[in-house]
Amino acid sequence: MVKIGCDIDGNLDDSKFSEPIPWVGIYVAAASMACLLGMVTDAINGIRHRRFWFPCKFFSLNATTLTLIAVSVKLSVDLNTPMPRRQDQLAKLSSSVLMCTIIGNSLPSLATMENKEILMTLMAVGIIVLTVIVNICIQFGTGVIYVFWIEHVSVMFLMLVLLALMSSSALTIPMTKKILQLLYNKEYKLALKEGSYEIGETVVNKLREDLMKYWMMAHTSSPQFVMGRSATCTASGAFCLLSAMILAEAILRSYFMPWTFKFCSGESDYKWANILIFVVQTIAVGVGTIAPAFRWFIAINFRCPKNQKESCKKLFKVEVYWIKTLLRMKECPLSIQIRDKRYRKLAHGAEVFCLNFCIQMQKGIVLMSKAVTLISIFFVSRILRCCNYCKEVMSKFNNNVSSINSGEESQPSSKLDLRRFVLHLEGEDDLVELMMKKNCDATNHWIQVGEKQQPKRLLMLLEKSTISQGFKGVGEFDSDQVPPLDAEKPPNCWALPVVTMASIAVALPNINSCLTEELICTLNEALPYVKFIENDLDREGNLINIRMAADVVWLGVDLYRKWLDVDLHQLSLQEKNPKETLQTLADAAKRTYQEFKLKHIYVCLKEIPSKWPAKVLLANSMYRISQNILLNYECRHGHTSERLFEELRIMISDILSACLTNLPRVISMKCLNSAIEDSEDSVRHAVYILGKSKKIIKMLEKRSPNLGPNQMGNIDEWCSMHKQKSPLYFIPCSPKSETEAAASKSSDLYLTIE
Template identity: 40%
Template sequence: MIVDAFNGFRSKKFWLPSKYFSLNAFSLTVLTVSMKLPVDFTSSTQGNNDKLARVSSLVFMSTAMGNFVTSLGSMEDYDIVLNLAALGILVVTVAGNVCIHNAQMRGFLDVIGTLAEDIGSSVFMLLLLVTLCSSALMDPTAKKYIESGYQEMHKRVSNEKVDWGKFTINELRVVVRRYWVMAETGSPQFVVGRSVTCVMSGWMCLLMALTLLEAHIRVTLLYRSHCFVNVSSHYKWSINWILVIQSIGVVLGSIAPLLRWFIAVQFKSSKLSLRSFKEGFKVETYWTQTLVDWRDSPLSLQIRHYKCRKLVHDAKRLLLNFCIAVQIVIVLASKLVLLISAPCVYGILFCFQCIKNLKACDSSESRAGTELDFRQYVLLLESEPGLPEKMLTNICNEMDKLIQKGKKKIPKNLIKLLQRSVNFNGVREFDRGEIESLHTRDLPNCWSLPVVTLTSIAISLPNIKNHKAKQLLVRAVSEGLFFVKLIEKTLYSNGELESLRNTADVVWVGVELYKACPQGRTHKEMLQSLSSTAEKTVRDFVNGRDDVVMQNPLNWPVKIIAANSMYRITQTILLAHKDDDQLTDEKLFKLLSIMIADIIAACLTNLARVITLKCHRNAIKEREESIRQAALLLGESVEILEILQQLEIPNLDPEKAANIEDWRAYSEASASA
C-alpha cells in the first residue's frame, strides 16, 4: 500500500492508482492470515493490548478494503466476481466470528472494554464490502462509456494526424499530448478513483482510523489500573508487535483512501455550486445499467413448465429490483457524503490557493492558457464536471517530463553518423539488380539486414588505420538498430519479414560482440573472399533440395539468408568499383559508412508515423504504457527528426515508405528519370 502511495506521489497521480496492492488471491491470502485474532475463539482478551489488537485487526481489514477500490478498474469482469466473492466470504466470516465471540463473552471484562469498537468496525467492514460491490457493478458500463468516447475522439484526432515526411517536433508533441490526456483521463482506475463511491470508502476509512485512535486513548486511560491489565496474553510478546504493526499499517494504508476521497470530492464538486440540489443527487444510468440488463435478460435455465419459468423469472426480477434499490441508496448516500465533504475540501483548497498567490505565478498562468486547448480531449462519464485545471496541468506536465527523460538518452553516435547522409542514395546503391541471383526467387530486403551486413564488411576492411572509426561505427549502428527494429516491429506487424529480422539480429550479435576478421590483404581480396564463401554456402544449400517449404527463401535458415545478403552486397561493391584502382580501404570505409547512414536515415523517416501509431492502442491495458513509450521515443529522437527535416524526403505514400523495396524502386525511377 505504501509503495502504491509512493509511486502516486512521484508521478503526481494523487488518486494513487493500485499497481502493487490490488484485489487478488495473494492479497486476500495475506489478509486472511492477518485476521487471526478476530476469528480466534480459543484465546481470551483480558489485557489492554489484546483488546486493542482485535480492534486494530478489524480496522486494518477495512483499510485494506478501502485500498482495493481503484484496482477494480484494471480487472476483468470474471476476476472481479471471483475475487469479490472470496473477499465477501472472508469479511462475513470475520464479522460473524466477532459477533459470536462478543455474544459468548457477554458480561466479561475482556469484551466490555472494546465492544462498541468491535461492533462498529464490523459494521463498517460490511459497508465497505457493499461499497466495493457497488463500484464493481458500475465498472463494466463505465468502461464501455469511456471506450466509446475514446474511439470517437480517436477518429477526430486521426483526421488531424501528422503526414509522413511533413511534420514538425511541435506537431508530434501535440499529438502525443492529446492521446496522453485521453489515456490518463480514460484510465479505468482513474474513472473508479474519481467516483462517488471512492468518497464513501475514503470517508469510512477515515472514521475507522479515528475509531482505532479513540480505542487506543480510551482503553489506555480507562483500564490503566484494572486488575486484568497485566494478565499474560496467549500470544505473549507477539501481541505487542501485532498491535504496533497493524496500527502503523492503518496509518500508512489510510493515505490512499483519504487522498482518493479528497481528489474525488475536488473533481465531483468542482461545479456543484452551479447546479441545482436535485441535479446533484441524480443517479446516473451507468450505476444501475448492469443490474437492469441482468433483470431484463432472459433466463439461462431451460425450464419447460410455463408457470415455473414465470415464477423463477419474477423471483429474479424481484431480487434484482431490490439490488437496484440498494445500489441507488448507496449512490445517494455517497453523494450526500460528497455534499458534506465539499466545504471541507473547498476550505483546504482555499488555504492552498492563498499560499500560492503569495508566490510569483506568471509561468503557471501562461501555461494554463495553453492547456485549455486540451480540455476537449478529457474523457468524462455522464454528467461529470470538467477536469480541474490543476489535474490537467499535472497530466500534461507528466508527459513533458517523459519527453525530457527521453532527451537524456539521445543517441549521440547515431546522430554523428546521420550527419554524413546528404541524400538517400545508399538505399539504391547497396544492391544492384544485375547481380546474378542464387535462387529462382529473390529474397526481399528489410531495413536491418543490409545495415548489419554493410557494417560487418566495413569493420572487416584490413587496412583501416583509425580503429576508433570502426568502434564509433559499431556504436552508431547499434544505437540506430534500436530505432530500426522498433520501426520494423511496428510497421511489419504481419510477420512476413520476420525471418529477415531474426537473421539481422543473429548477424549483429557476431558483429558487435566478436567483430569480424579480415579475409585478405586488400579490400578487393577480402570482398572476393566473402563473396565466394557466401555463394558456396547458398548454392550448397539450394542444389538438390526438393523440399517445398524451402523453395520459399523466407523459410531458409538464418545462416543461408545471411550468406545470400553478403553475396549480393559484396558483388554490388565489387561491380561498382571494379575499375577504380585508386580506391583505398579508408575511402571504401567512408563510402560504406555513408551508405549505412543513408539506409538508416531513410528508415528513420518513419519515426513520426511510429510515434503516432504507438499513441493509439485498442487494448485498454496497453494504452497508457504504449503512449508512455511514444513520449520517451519522441524525446530520444528529437535531434534525429531535426536532421531528417533538413534532408529532401521523397514524396512517398506512408505505407510504401515503410518498405525498403518501395524506397529502392522510387529511387531507381528517380535516378533513371
C-alpha cells in the same frame, strides 16, 4: 518403540505443537511487509509523477496479492491461539483494519481488468472478507478477542461497506470503458481532421499540439483515473480513513488510558512475532491510507465549486451508466433452457425480481456514496476555502513581485484550448475545467524528459547520410545482380541489413577498434528507434521472424563480436584484404544455408520465406550483402578497408534515416492503436519519444520520398523506388586496364548516375 507424536503411554504428545508458531508469525509479517512495499511504491510513484489519484501499478488485485492478503490476515482468522497481552489484541485489530486498507487502496485496479477477471477477483475478496468477519464473531464467543469489541464491530461494518462499494464500482466498469472508448475514437478522428496546419509550422510543433490533445483524452479517459474520481471510490477513501482512525484510537487509548482496559497475563504462542506483525501492519495501514485519503480529499476539492447549492442538486442523481449493465441483464432472456412453461415463467420472474433488487441496491450505494461526499464537503469546505484564499493572496504577491522585477508586462501566452478533449462521463461536467488545469502541462514535462536523453551518437551518424540524394544507400545494400541462394528471396526489415552491414564493418581488417566500438554504441542507440517503428508498422506480424533474427545476430555482435559462429574480431586480425574478408563472410553464409538444406528444412523454406528459421534468414542477408559489396569492389581499384568502412557507415546511416522518416506517423499512430486501459501509457511513451527524437525529425522532416504512407514503412519499397530511379546502380563492371583506371581517378561517382 515410541511413535513420533505420541508419549510413552501412546497418547498424543501436543507439547511441541506450538513451537513453530513464532515462525508462522514471521511468515505473516513478511506477507504484510510485501503488501506494505507494494503500497509504498504506488504512493511514491503517484507523488513523483504528481498523479494524486494514485493509480495501482505495483499493488493491484491479482492472484499474487490475493494470496499475500490471505496470509496477512491470518491473525483475524486464527480461532484458537490465545492472545492475552495488549499487543496481541492490537495485532488482531490491525489485521482487520489492514484488510479495509487494502480494499480501499487497490479499488482502482479493478478498472484495468477484463469482465471475467473482475468477477473472479470480487469473489476472492468477498470470500476473504466473509471468512474474516465470521471468524472474528466466533472469537467474540470463545473469548480469544475480549477487548476492543466496539472497534472490531466498527471495522467489520466498514469492511462490508467497502466490499459493497467495490462490487458497485465493478458493475460500472464494462459500460464506462465502452463509453470512453467511443468518445476517445470520436475525438481522435476530429483531432486528426482539425490538425494544426498553419503555414510555416514544423512537424515537431504539429506533433506537440496533437499529442497535447491525445494526452488530455488518454489521461481523462484512463480507467483507473475514472474509477479514482468516481463517487464510490471517493466514499471508499473516507471509510478507509475512518478505519485507520479507529486503529489509531485503539492504540492511543490502550497506551495512554490503560485504566480503561484490563488485559490478561500470560504469553501468546506467537511470542515476540506478534509485536513484529503489529508494527508492520500498523505501518502498512498508515501508508496504505495515503492513496484512498488523497482520492477522497481531491474529490472533495473538485466538488467544492463556488456555486455549491447548484452542485448539491446535481449530486443526488444516479447516472445511467451506474445501472446500465444491470438493465441490459434484465432485458436479456434466461440462458438456462427450461422446458416447462410454468417453471420458465417462475424463473424469469425470479430473475427480474433479483435484478430489480440489485438495481435498487446499486442506486442506494451510489446515493450513499454521494451523501458521504456531501457530508465531507460540509466539514472540509471551510478548511479548503481558507487554503484557497491563502493561495490567492500568495499568487497575487508573487505576480506583483515578478512584474516589479521584470519591469514590463508579460504577454499572455496563447495556450491550446483543450476543454473539448477532456473526456468525461455524465455528471462530471463541473470537473472539466479542473481536470484541464491540472493536467495540461504533462506533455511538456515528458517532452523535456525526452529532450534530456537525445541520442547524440545517432545524430552524428545521421549527418553522414546522403539526404540530398534521397538516401541512396537504401538502394545500394542489395542488388538484383547477385544470384539468390534460393528461388525466392525473403522480405527485408529495417534492422536486418543494418546489423548485417555492421557485422561486416566489425570484421574488416586494419580498422581502429575505437571506430568499430563507436559504430556499435551508435547502433545500440539507433535500434530501439527502429524497433519502435517496426512494432507499430508490422502489427500483423508478417516480419516478426525476420526482426527476431536481427535481434539474435545483434546480440552476438554487440556482446561477443560474433556473427553466428564466425568470430568477427579474429577475422579482422587476420592479414587479409577487404575482398578476402567479404568472401569469407559470404562463404560462411552460404555454408550455413546449405547445412540447413541438408537437414531437410529446405522443403518448408520454399513455402513462406518470411517464416524461415533465423539462421537461414541471417545467412541469406549476409550472403546477398557481402556479394553485392564484392560486386562493387571489383569495379573500384584502391578500395581500402578504411574507405569501405566509411561507405558501410554511410549506407547504414541512409537506411536508418529512411526508417526514421516514419517517426512522426508512428508517434501519431501509437496514440490510437491501443486499448483504453493502455492509452495513457501509449501516449506518454509517444510524447517521450517525440522529446528524444525532436532533432532527428527536424533533420529529416523535408526529406520524405514520393511514397505512400504504407510504402514508406517498407524498406523493400524504398529499394524498388531507388532502382527505378537509377537503373544503372550496381551494373557489374568488367575489370579495367591501368590506363582506364588512371583516367577515372578524377571521379568516383560514375556508378551512381541518378
